[in-house]
Amino acid sequence: MRIERRDFTLDVDLTLPGRGVTVLFGHSGSGKTTCLRAMAGLERAPGGYFAFGTQVWQDEASGRQGHFVAPHRRALGVVFQEASLFAHLSVRRNMQFGEQRAPTSERRFALAEVAALLGITPLLDRSPGQLSGGERQRVTIARAILAAPQILLMDEPLAALDLKRKLEILPYLERLQRELSLPIIYVSHSPDEVARLADHLVLLDQGKAIASGPLREVLSRIDLPAAFADDAGVVIETRLAAQEADDLTRLEFPGGQILVSRRDEPIGTLLRCRIHARDVSLALVPQVHSSILNSVEATVVELASTVTPGHVLVRLDVVGEPLLARITRRSADKLQIRPGLALKAQIKAVALLA
Numbered sequence: 001m002r003i004e005r006r007d008f009t010l011d012v013d014l015t016l017p018g019r020g021v022t023v024l025f026g027h028s029g030s031g032k033t034t035c036l037r038a039m040a041g042l043e044r045a046p047g048g049y050f051a052f053g054t055q056v057w058q059d060e061a062s063g064r065q066g067h068f069v070a071p072h073r074r075a076l077g078v079v080f081q082e083a084s085l086f087a088h089l090s091v092r093r094n095m096q097f098g099e100q101r102a103p104t105s106e107r108r109f110a111l112a113e114v115a116a117l118l119g120i121t122p123l124l125d126r127s128p129g130q131l132s133g134g135e136r137q138r139v140t141i142a143r144a145i146l147a148a149p150q151i152l153l154m155d156e157p158l159a160a161l162d163l164k165r166k167l168e169i170l171p172y173l174e175r176l177q178r179e180l181s182l183p184i185i186y187v188s189h190s191p192d193e194v195a196r197l198a199d200h201l202v203l204l205d206q207g208k209a210i211a212s213g214p215l216r217e218v219l220s221r222i223d224l225p226a227a228f229a230d231d232a233g234v235v236i237e238t239r240l241a242a243q244e245a246d247d248l249t250r251l252e253f254p255g256g257q258i259l260v261s262r263r264d265e266p267i268g269t270l271l272r273c274r275i276h277a278r279d280v281s282l283a284l285v286p287q288v289h290s291s292i293l294n295s296v297e298a299t300v301v302e303l304a305s306t307v308t309p310g311h312v313l314v315r316l317d318v319v320g321e322p323l324l325a326r327i328t329r330r331s332a333d334k335l336q337i338r339p340g341l342a343l344k345a346q347i348k349a350v351a352l353l354a
């Protein structure tokens with residue numbers, strides 16, 4: 001689809017997976033919201049084409065002039081930044097309003113089930129004015145789900161919340177995804193949200209999709225212009241393998257193991273970890289005189305310059321798992337870092353995302 005404005009053109013041609021969370025990520029003004037609104041039909045891209053599975057929602061490019069399904073006829077739910085509830089109705093009535101939008105035969109989820117999933121059962125009889133911002137947003141999401149959409153579009157749904165409320169709501173979004181298997185397209189400019197929620201990532205830059213692919217693939221690309229700047233890094237899926245005697249927990253992934261502060265989840269739990277490039281250092285031989293516990297065997301794949309002066313970004317392969325390291329150009333020269341070189345990657349810090 002293509003939308004032209006005075007100083008901005010959105011021009012995207014994307015095929016996205018019909019499951020999981022797809023995050024549209026980019027700087028302010030890159031076109032994320034415009035893209036999402038065009039998908040919802042709230043913004044018309046003249047001559048555009050948009051299909052959801054076998055349902056064609058817009059086709060004005062190939063002879064089907066004027067085929068445009070109105071937003072309210074598309075089986076989608078939209079959640080915006082600001083919660084939008086009817087102030088004079090209770091939480092339950094607000095949710096019922098969503099439910100009534102779906103014909104009985106198409107209703108997929110029961111109100112009580114959705115309320116439990118989003119942790120709002122105790123709030124059902126309150127009015128929106130008696131809710132916190134995070135609670136209000138959870139009710140908005142519940143109402144959208146009860147309208148039985150086949151896909152949920154979310155435009156920075158956490159942006160209006162402070163960090164505490166954000167952290168409170170994120171687990172619900174994860175649960176939603178796990179338990180309802182509803183595909184979600186999620187607009188964000190927060191690298192933390194991307195790392196935590198995305199399965200598929202689209203990078204938008206000046207109205208164009210400069211990358212689109214599975215999270216781990218896109219995050220480990222070092223040829224993308226400053227998309228993540230200082231936040232460059234990868235996300236790896238690990239399995240909680242053991243509790244150590246000294247209050248550390250051992251996580252395993254195909255490339256090795258990582259020790260982190262004690263976690264209380266059961267053995268076998270899958271945990272997503274984020275490792276920033278700035279927290280990975282490189283050494284040619286094992287470092288025995290080092291306080292850094294986590295070290296994995298890695299092979300250099302490629303190098304690229306970064307926005308940080310004097311530094312380079314190194315893409316490594318750790319038994320098929322990508323890892324990024326940001327080191328000074330001086331160190332890269334001294335260690336003669338080059339593709340194919342085998343070395344030790346020391347991981348100084350790991351952020352657990354769940």
Ligand SMILES: Nc1ncnc2c1ncn2[C@@H]1O[C@H](COP(=O)(O)OP(=O)(O)OP(=O)(O)O)[C@@H](O)[C@H]1O
Nearest residue numbers: 005007008026027028029030031032033034035189
């Ligand atoms: N209704 C409008 N009329 C004209 N220009 C608009 C309109 N809405 C947005 N724009 C412009 O289109 C461009 C893309 O805006 P958009 O809101 O899609 O970006 P975004 O990536 O979602 O940004 P943000 O993260 O700040 O919300 C911007 O240059 C913006 O100024």
